[in-house]
Amino acid sequence: MEPLGVNPNQVDVWSLPSWAQCEPGTPPTLPPQPTPTHPTPPFTVDIDINNKICLWSGDITRLNADGIVHSTNETLNDRNPLSERLLAKAGPELKNELFSNIRYCKTGDVVVTDGYQLSARYIIHTVGPRYNIKYQTAAETALHACYRRTLQSVVERRMKVVALCVINSVRRGYPPDQGAHIALRTIRRFLEHWGSQLERVVLVTESIDISIYQLLMPLYFPRSSQEQQCGSYLLPLDLGDKYGEPVIPDRQIRIIDNPQHKYEDLDDSAELAWQLQPGETVGTHAFTRMEEDVDKQRLLGGQPAYATADPTTASLTSDLQHKQRYERLLRRAKSEDLSEVSGIGCLYQCGTDKLGRPVVIFIGKWFKFTEINLDKALLYLIYLLDPLVRGDYVIIYFHTITDTCNHPSLTWIRQVYDVLEYKYKKNLKAFYIVHPTLWTKIMTWWFTTFMAPQIKHKVHSIPGVEYLYDIIDPDQLEIPAYITEHDMTVNGLRYYKPGSAS
Structure with missing residues (x-):
């Protein structure tokens, strides 16, 4: 029986183990002979900070923190499980304050209300950004602002304990791993x-984000020298400024207060000179030829016609060689007998998604990497996808109950990725990995971070x-029956309703 006045559903934040109390796990596996991204570890072991932070997966509304964070939309009426749960538990007074008095909160900003019937004294409402690869830096800056302004509000109101939810949302298109990087580095820098x-910061995650x-x-x-050293290899190159805010190099333009003054060091004041090389005439620059998405084409593996030192030979030769190689493989794919691969059934098209885009299914368990003819596997991939990738398409990969013999090497994946034409990367709109394991997540993060960042989002x-x-x-x-059977065993029946993801 609970003591009088204690809510049995309430979770005491001080009962949660701090990050320092959690035993370090096995350090991530690094590739053979890795090259460090950072010459020295960007973040060092700090016991005081590790004692202040903890990671917990559960219902944030149950915590008895001084303040809890609520990620919502601009009009404060977002329909997601967290918002609905929070509004219901806080009572009608919160709804009245939000919808009658406050009404609006812009992206990247915060508003603070009382906790009303919740255990928390305050609720910090913030609006995460929508993600678009064309405006990636803007989205990163706005998400950083959400976390930083949230923590600033905590300090301003002299709260000692805050529970932070994951502010970025898959429903708004924000890649969960990229959002986690922004969140963690902003919190770390703020605590520094x-x-x-602050006495305690509780990072509260849903099941989809905890891993x-x-x-x-x-x-x-x-928490250890091994984890500290791993940061030199696995952290992204761009970690923002001393507060974790994304840095935009193009905005770092030096303004001379005296027009007659000349800097002896011209390197800093000529950061943008590469855009128009001295030898280029206006008529040969990409802008005058109205090339479409030149930077995007470079990112996705295509080669703009003007890139490299000799724009009239080297670039065109490279493009031509790549195109000729792909066309040779396509001719072979159409002429050779690929029944030994197609008969496996590990790769096939099944229907279309709700936007009418063809969906390609890949069954990991049926792909025997150590036994299959990899040359013919590549040819069959080209044979199946070439007519589909002329427009938008989606891939769903089922990692369900796979074994080590089903895991292709990163080297082979990179070779396949490099062979495929620009249209494969450009028109791929989503790649879903179902039933991922820790190994899958590590390998996916490594590949999309260091080998194919253009499709990471x-x-x-x-x-x-x-x-x-x-x-x-x-x-x-x-999909095969074993996948649905495993899914029901792991997740149960009707564990998710369409449209309810947060």
């Missing part, structure tokens, strides 16, 4: 500067089949 004014944070926490909050890991129903109708999804 103002940690003395990502478990992977990345040791890099930003290392398109790759999503989801824990169950029913999460796919937001993008594809069930009657359009044809």
Whole structure:
């Protein structure tokens, strides 16, 4: 029986183990002879900070923190499980304040209300950004602002304990792993500067995010010299400024206060000179030829016609060689007998998604990497996808009950990726990994970070089949029975309703 006045559903934040109390796990596996991204570890072991932060997966509304964070939309009426749960538990007074008095909160900003009937004294409402690869830096800056302004509000109101939810949302298109990097580095930098004014920060994650944070926490909050050293290799190159805010080099333009003054060091004042090389005439620059998405084409593996030292020979020769190689493989794919690969059934098209885009299914368990003819596997991939990738398409990879013999090497994946034409990367709109394991998440993060960053925002890991129903109708999804049986064993029946993801 609980003592009088104690809510049995309430969770005491001081009962949760701090990050320092959690035993360091096995350090991530590095590739053979890795090259460090950073010459020295960007984040060092700090016991005081590690004692202030903890990672917890559960219902944030149950915590008795001084303040809890609520991620919502601009009009404060977002329909997601967290918002609905919070509004219901806080009572009608909160709804009245939000919808009658406050009404609006812009992206990247925060508003603070009382906690009303919740255990928390305050609720900090913030609006995460929508993600678009064309405006990636703007989205990163806005998400950083959400976390930083949230923590600033905590300090201003002299709260000592705050529970932070994951502010970025898959429903707004934000890649979960990229959002986790922004969150962790912003929190770490804030604690480095103002940690003395906080006693505990609880990172509260849903089940879909917990594995990502478990992977990345040791890099930003290392507990041992091994974890600290891993940060030199696995953390992204861009970690923002001293507060974790994204840095935009193009805005770092020096303004001379005296027009007659000349700097002796001209390197800093000529940061943008590369855009128009001295030898280029206006008529040969890409802008005058109105090339479409030149930077995007470079990112996705295509080669702009003007790139490299000799724009009239080297670039065109490279493009031509790549195109000729692909066309040779396509001719072979159409002429050779590929029945030994097609008969396996590990790769096939099944229906279309809700936007009419063809969906390609890949069954990991049936792909025997150590036994299959890899040359013919590549030819069959080209044979199946070439007519589909002329427009938008989606790939769903089922990692369900795979073994080590089903895991292709990163070297082979990179070779396949390099062979495929620009249209494959450009028109791929989403790549879903269903039933991922820790190994899958590590390998996916490594590949999309260091080998294929241009498709990183398109790759999503989801824990169950029913999460796919937001993008594809069930009657359009044809998958082996063992996958649905495993899914029901792991997740149960009707564990997810379309449209309810947060």
